[in-house]
Every structure is written in C-alpha cells, then in structure tokens.
Amino acid sequence: MVCGDAKDGVAKMRTVSERLEGASEREKTMPLPRGRGQGEGDGSRVRRPSRRLMACCLSLLAVAGGLCASGMGVAQNRVVVCIDPGHPSEVGPGTRGLTITELHAAWVTALLLKERLETAGLTVVLTKGREKQKVFNRKRAETANRAAASLMVRLHCDASSGSGYAIYFPDRMGTHQGHRGPSKQIQVASRAAAKAFHDAFALKIGRRLRDNGLLPDIRTAIGSRYGALIGSIYSEVPVILIEMCTLTNAHDDAFMASKEGQAAMADALAAGTLAALAGGKPPPAPKPVKRPAKPEPEQGE
Numbered sequence: 001m002v003c004g005d006a007k008d009g010v011a012k013m014r015t016v017s018e019r020l021e022g023a024s025e026r027e028k029t030m031p032l033p034r035g036r037g038q039g040e041g042d043g044s045r046v047r048r049p050s051r052r053l054m055a056c057c058l059s060l061l062a063v064a065g066g067l068c069a070s071g072m073g074v075a076q077n078r079v080v081v082c083i084d085p086g087h088p089s090e091v092g093p094g095t096r097g098l099t100i101t102e103l104h105a106a107w108v109t110a111l112l113l114k115e116r117l118e119t120a121g122l123t124v125v126l127t128k129g130r131e132k133q134k135v136f137n138r139k140r141a142e143t144a145n146r147a148a149a150s151l152m153v154r155l156h157c158d159a160s161s162g163s164g165y166a167i168y169f170p171d172r173m174g175t176h177q178g179h180r181g182p183s184k185q186i187q188v189a190s191r192a193a194a195k196a197f198h199d200a201f202a203l204k205i206g207r208r209l210r211d212n213g214l215l216p217d218i219r220t221a222i223g224s225r226y227g228a229l230i231g232s233i234y235s236e237v238p239v240i241l242i243e244m245c246t247l248t249n250a251h252d253d254a255f256m257a258s259k260e261g262q263a264a265m266a267d268a269l270a271a272g273t274l275a276a277l278a279g280g281k282p283p284p285a286p287k288p289v290k291r292p293a294k295p296e297p298e299q300g301e
C-alpha cells in the first residue's frame with residue numbers, strides 16, 4: 001500500500017525510528033537534501049555494493065528486524081525511502097561543473113543509492129522516471145507523501161567559491177504559493193534524521209570531501225526566500241537535502257564525475273540513510289566471544 005500513511009495524519013508524524021519499530025504493512029520512505037547555493041537539484045548509475053556496506057546494511061536491518069519482532073511480532077516490515085534526484089524543476093536545470101552536470105550527477109547517484117537501499121531490504125521510490133524529466137518540487141514532495149515514505153532524501157550539488165558537501169533540513173514553516181509547511185512534527189523528525197544522516201555520511205565519505213555541516217533550509221537561496229525549501233514546505237514526511245559536493249570546485253567535480261567517486265558517494269548516502277532510519281542508533285556491538293585463558297581439554301565423544 002502506498003497511500004495509507006500519507007492520509008493518516010498520526011502516522012505521518014511518526015519519527016523514522018518509531019516507524020522502523022512499529023512498521024507492519026506500512027511503507028517507509030526517505031528523500032534527499034539540497035544545498036547552499038541553488039537549493040533543489042539531481043544525477044544516476046548502479047554498482048555492486050561493497051562487503052562493508054552490505055555488513056552495515058545487515059546490521060541495521062538486524063536492528064530494525066529486532067525492534068519489529070519485539071514490538072509487533074510482524075514478519076513483514078516494508079520501509080519506504082523516497083529518493084529525489086534534483087532538477088530539472090521550476091528552480092532550473094541545476095548547476096554544472098567542468099566535466100559533469102548536477103542533473104547527471106544526482107541521477108547517477110540516485111540509481112546507485114536505490115540499488116544499495118534495495119539490497120538492504122528497503123523499498124525505494126524515485127521522484128522522476130528519467131534523468132531529464134522536469135518535475136516541480138511540489139510534485140516531488142507529493143510523491144514522497146503518497147508513498148508514506150519514512151524519509152525523503154533529496155540529492156543536489158552546489159555551486160559556490162567553496163567546496164564539499166552540506167546537509168539541509170527544514171527548521172521552520174515556509175510559505176509557497178499560499179501553502180505553509182512543513183508541520184512542527186516534520187521539522188523535528190527531519191532535524192533528527194538529518195543529524196543521524198550527516199554523522200554516518202561524514203564517517204563514510206571521510207576526507208574525500210569537505211564537510212560543511214548540518215544547516216537549516218533557510219541558509220539556502222530558495223529557503224531564504226520562502227522560509228524553507230519548496231520540497232520541504234510540501235513534505236508530510238521527514239525530509240533532508242544534501243548538496244553532495246560543490247561542482248564549481250575542480251576537485252569535487254573530478255570526484256563526482258568518476259565512477260569511483262560516484263560509488264563512494266552512494267555508499268556514504270546509503271550509510272546516512274540507514275542511520276537516519278535507525279534513529280541515529282549505531283548498530284549493536286557484537287557480543288564478545290568468551291575464550292578460556294587456557295585451551296580446554298577436548299571432550300571427545
């Protein structure tokens with residue numbers, strides 16, 4: 001079912017971790033963030049997830065599965081994540097670097113992320129069906145709402161004199177064409193998701209890209225105009241936007257244009273998404289294996 005939660009005001013307000021815990025037949029989704037400069041952008045491609053990523057996914061799924069089993073005893077636990085590859089939209093076609101456009105970078109990365117999340121057992125919806133499909137940001141949010149996503153992850157690239165990535169979330173209501181949003185509950189849930197996402201993403205991407213931190217939508221050009229990003233204003237699910245890198249920076253452009261960089265970006269995005277879905281809780285530490293100080297005599301038969 002895709003629309004149940006979107007029409008259920010109570011369920012919509014649930015935090016990501018709560019939804020992971022209680023989900024039975026509900027779907028869960030998350031969209032992507034956007035950046036300092038423009039605000040709302042996109043890119044795509046697919047690759048086999050690394051073993052480390054798989055191990056991380058399995059650990060987090062074990063957490064989710066354990067919570068589900070202990071809470072509801074429900075076997076099925078569909079979690080929906082909405083990935084929003086930015087641009088083209090009413091904001092424009094997106095920025096471009098020396099070798100890759102924001103549009104392509106976001107699309108390629110979205111497809112790689114989709115593959116990773118599906119491998120981890122999540123259900124993924126995209127806000128558009130092809131790279132150059134123009135979709136208004138309101139429609140993008142409505143896709144996540146209809147899917148009752150646990151999280152909407154919005155993928156963009158920035159343009160500035162700086163470099164690196166930044167994660168954005170709505171910290172207040174904005175107004176766009178007379179519509180006000182998101183609700184306080186969604187603001188709170190988005191902030192928590194953004195924090196968990198940022199920490200896991202930063203850990204995974206390491207020093208490959210500069211970390212510009214966690215920032216409110218209002219710090220973007222579009223957010224400063226409307227109070228929040230347009231996609232956030234219409235969102236009824238937790239929403240974050242990531243400016244994955246700064247394409248006007250030569251290093252970032254080369255990173256984002258390379259297959260290795262795209263795979264590393266997708267790995268980090270997946271780690272961030274899974275952390276946000278788990279409520280920022282780290283996977284359980286493995287139980288220490290008790291080993292006797294001295295080898296025990298064999299029991300034999």
Ligand SMILES: [Zn+2]
Nearest residue numbers: 039040041156
């Ligand atoms: Zn953008």
